[in-house]
Amino acid sequence: MEGSQPWGGRVFLLLLGSGLAVAAAGQRPAMALRTESAPTPASNLVIQAISVDSNGAHLTIGYPEDFTNRLDIFACSDLLTHNWTLLASNLVTTGGQCFCCTDASATQAAARFYKVGNADLDSDGDGLPDMREILLYKTNPFLADTDQDGLNDGEEIAMGTDPLNLDSDGDRLSDGDEVHVYRTDPNNPDIVAPLVSLTAPTGGATVWWIP
Ligand SMILES: [Ca+2]
Ligand SMILES: [Ca+2]
Numbered sequence: 001m002e003g004s005q006p007w008g009g010r011v012f013l014l015l016l017g018s019g020l021a022v023a024a025a026g027q028r029p030a031m032a033l034r035t036e037s038a039p040t041p042a043s044n045l046v047i048q049a050i051s052v053d054s055n056g057a058h059l060t061i062g063y064p065e066d067f068t069n070r071l072d073i074f075a076c077s078d079l080l081t082h083n084w085t086l087l088a089s090n091l092v093t094t095g096g097q098c099f100c101c102t103d104a105s106a107t108q109a110a111a112r113f114y115k116v117g118n119a120d121l122d123s124d125g126d127g128l129p130d131m132r133e134i135l136l137y138k139t140n141p142f143l144a145d146t147d148q149d150g151l152n153d154g155e156e157i158a159m160g161t162d163p164l165n166l167d168s169d170g171d172r173l174s175d176g177d178e179v180h181v182y183r184t185d186p187n188n189p190d191i192v193a194p195l196v197s198l199t200a201p202t203g204g205a206t207v208w209w210i211p
């Protein structure tokens with residue numbers, strides 16, 4: 001697969017173990033490092049090497065000498081579910097041209113996939129790095145408020161609402177209206193405005209109004 005990644009990261013695939021023909025033939029479990037795109041000047045974060053031992057997989061991450069942003073490393077065991085997790089976050093890149101990151105949960109018996117993202121690249125300014133939007137939250141990295149409910153994606157992740165559902169608790173009030181207009185909990189459909197009813201006094205009672 002060729003082509004640059006607009007969100008400032010690149011895709012790296014590490015295949016370990018029985019999924020490959022070598023392992024199926026009863027030989028030593030196989031390992032292969034593959035990338036989805038060739039290095040480009042705009043996105044040249046590279047997994048330079050991978051080694052595997054009893055402590056897990058060790059990834060050597062390379063980047064340009066003048067690169068100063070932080071990096072996120074993502075891992076996935078099943079590309080069909082596209083269920084990525086954040087293996088390491090906000091890794092500092094200053095002071096060298098590569099560093100090592102260990103995935104303790106990797107084994108030679110199963111496939112493992114990795115991606116590297118620029119943790120300081122937030123194209124839409126919603127507080128979420130582009131690659132986290134794509135892999136973790138499935139939100140639009142170029143649109144601050146993906147579901148258009150009045151709360152941006154970063155705000156929704158912080159308060160626990162669904163950034164892909166404009167009414168997270170299903171009470172027919174949008175998340176944005178609950179927070180900014182009604183001051184209700186967008187995660188709780190039971191919180192409604194109190195109902196106040198007035199009835200005419202009986203038995204000569206007097207009604208006093210307290211402003
Ligand atoms: Ca963002
Ligand atoms: Ca967004």
Ligand SMILES: [Ca+2]
Pocket residue numbers: 145146147148149150151152153156163
């Ligand atoms: Ca929203």
Ligand SMILES: [Ca+2]
Pocket residue numbers: 167168169170171172173174175178186
């Ligand atoms: Ca609601």
